Amino acid sequence: MAFRSNVFEWLRADHYYPDGVLSVVAAEIPMLKRTLLCLTLLSVLIHCNAHSAESEQSSAVLVVENLHSVLINAMDGGEQLGFRGRYDLIAPVISESFDFPTIARIVTASRWSDATETEQKTFLQVFTDLSIATYADNFATRNGERFETLSREAKRGAVIVHTDLVRADGSKVPFKYLLKEYDGHWRIVSVIAQGVSDLSLKRAEYTEVISNDGFDALVATLRAKTQAFGGQ
Amino acid sequence: MNSKHFYSSALTLLLCISALSGCTSTATTDPGDPHEAANRKVYAFNDSLDKNIMTPIAEKYVSATPEPVRNSVTNFFSNVSYLNTIVNDLFQGKIRYFAKDSGRFVVNSTVGLGGLFDPATSLGLPQRNEDLGQTFGVWGAGEGAYLTLPLLGPSSYRDLPAPLMGMALNPLTYLAPVISVPLGAVNAINTRANLLDASRFRDQAALDPYTFVREAWRQQRIYEIYDGNPPGDGFDDFIDDSGDAALLRVY
Numbered sequence: 001m002a003f004r005s006n007v008f009e010w011l012r013a014d015h016y017y018p019d020g021v022l023s024v025v026a027a028e029i030p031m032l033k034r035t036l037l038c039l040t041l042l043s044v045l046i047h048c049n050a051h052s053a054e055s056e057q058s059s060a061v062l063v064v065e066n067l068h069s070v071l072i073n074a075m076d077g078g079e080q081l082g083f084r085g086r087y088d089l090i091a092p093v094i095s096e097s098f099d100f101p102t103i104a105r106i107v108t109a110s111r112w113s114d115a116t117e118t119e120q121k122t123f124l125q126v127f128t129d130l131s132i133a134t135y136a137d138n139f140a141t142r143n144g145e146r147f148e149t150l151s152r153e154a155k156r157g158a159v160i161v162h163t164d165l166v167r168a169d170g171s172k173v174p175f176k177y178l179l180k181e182y183d184g185h186w187r188i189v190s191v192i193a194q195g196v197s198d199l200s201l202k203r204a205e206y207t208e209v210i211s212n213d214g215f216d217a218l219v220a221t222l223r224a225k226t227q228a229f230g231g232q
Numbered sequence: 233m234n235s236k237h238f239y240s241s242a243l244t245l246l247l248c249i250s251a252l253s254g255c256t257s258t259a260t261t262d263p264g265d266p267h268e269a270a271n272r273k274v275y276a277f278n279d280s281l282d283k284n285i286m287t288p289i290a291e292k293y294v295s296a297t298p299e300p301v302r303n304s305v306t307n308f309f310s311n312v313s314y315l316n317t318i319v320n321d322l323f324q325g326k327i328r329y330f331a332k333d334s335g336r337f338v339v340n341s342t343v344g345l346g347g348l349f350d351p352a353t354s355l356g357l358p359q360r361n362e363d364l365g366q367t368f369g370v371w372g373a374g375e376g377a378y379l380t381l382p383l384l385g386p387s388s389y390r391d392l393p394a395p396l397m398g399m400a401l402n403p404l405t406y407l408a409p410v411i412s413v414p415l416g417a418v419n420a421i422n423t424r425a426n427l428l429d430a431s432r433f434r435d436q437a438a439l440d441p442y443t444f445v446r447e448a449w450r451q452q453r454i455y456e457i458y459d460g461n462p463p464g465d466g467f468d469d470f471i472d473d474s475g476d477a478a479l480l481r482v483y
Contacts, residue, residue: 134437195455195462196448204262204447205439221439229436 057152060159060179060186067097067188068147068163071135075142083229087136094135099180099187100128106189107202108218111210119215126222133229144168159186264378265446271380275442278385282424287431290424302422304348309419310359311340311347315401320362324370332357361456363398365391369457378446386449 070093074086081089104124105112112120150162159179164172175193179186190199209218265271294302314337321330336357343351353359368390376389384395399405404412438444454462 137436138433194452195460196451200451201444201447205443208262208443209439218439225439 053154056181056186057154057159060181061149061152061161063097063179063186063188064161064163064177065147065149067093068149070094071139072142072145072147074136074139075145078141083133083136083140086140087132090135090139091132094132095128096185097188098131099182099189100124100131102180102182102187102189103127103199106199107206108210108215109203109207111207111215115215119219123215123219123222126219126226130222130226133226137229148172150174157181158189262378262446264375264450266377267379271378271446272442274380274382275445278380278383279441281383282431286421286424287428290421290428293421294425294428302425305418305422306426307340307344307350308347309422311337311344311350312404313398313402314340315403316364316398317360317362319397319401320364320367321360323364323367324362326362329360329362333360333362360459363391363394364396365394365453366457369453375450375453378450380442386445388453391453 070090074081074090077086077089101124104120104127107127108115108123115123145168146166148164148166150164152159152161154160157180161177161179162174163176164174166172173193175191177188178190178192180189181187190197192198206218209221262268297305314333318330318333318337321327321333336352336359339352339355339357340347340350343349350359365388373390375391379387379389379392381387387394404415406412407415434441434444434448
């Protein structure tokens, strides 16, 4: 059998095996070759897909790590920056890192669709302000803390990133982020610390306030909380 | 009928009605909390006791006691109550944990000098937490209904017997009251001190502290029952499978 250095010739060649016992096999070989080629292409495609899934998960991790590094900066800036300084420092990153529209819809549950567009916009703005203010207030000083990214996993179109907050004495507070992708950007939808989900907590509280006192009362309460932080 | 009698009966009836109506006026939005109105009253009572008595004492305790001392106090009380965890490991069929937790108890009681120190953690025997409420949860019991207990705080039908078992398996319970009561007070103050950060966060972040505590407690119980691996991952409610991204966008 002549050696076929050209793989395309090899693929096209149907008749270079002798007749006889092998003729049956020979009839199958072209099919076999094509199947082999298909499988190879498929595995390359899957490999590429796995790579892109890998890179998607990495993008999600980057969002989390970016958030952590700006929080560390805020902590380092601490008292010198003051509340306002920290707020201004972290606001752009927090707005980009979290999917506030989705979170707003989830924490107000069925009441979101009942609200007017103006009410929704107002709520969104007030809620975003409060979230940034909460971070600015809580990440005010650094006592040797650092963040550690542990692992990540894909789950039904979302990515979960596991991290630790490591304190100076070595003790760790584990928490994880859920990220979803919209328009090519990965954004955080929820944070869970030691089994307690920020999103669920807020949803339980906000829906109760809305049922008892109404949507506007909720917005007013959130505004008051934000103002209490910064003394604005 | 004697008119004086009539008016006093009417007044009594009116007072009873107004007292009872306090128990039904708050709309219950959570089906798992049918006793919400009563729970809120107990919560308010606990909260005022906490803010006026426990928190000031705990804060003084923190400023007066160096951290290593407080750590030793925490270690001591955790160790002396560890039999509760060990026994519940067994009830839950967690044999490996039963062995490890027994080992932890022995190591900390001996090498750890009566539980003041915690060499067991660095030997791969970290602290765990099991109780009768978690055991019932592992056996399949749901919460039943949420309860707020006077002084003890959040609980539920399922978790009600848990403190009783905890006390029964704690050697300190069987000491003379002249020793056990002050020790109990120290434990309470030390525990409260350890929770000061958490309570500050709650005060700062919560719109409605009662709901905040109820939800946080519930989620933490599920986390504890499943030893940190709850079914689903807490996100299942929120991951949108409908594919209709438009529903989730505001802009």
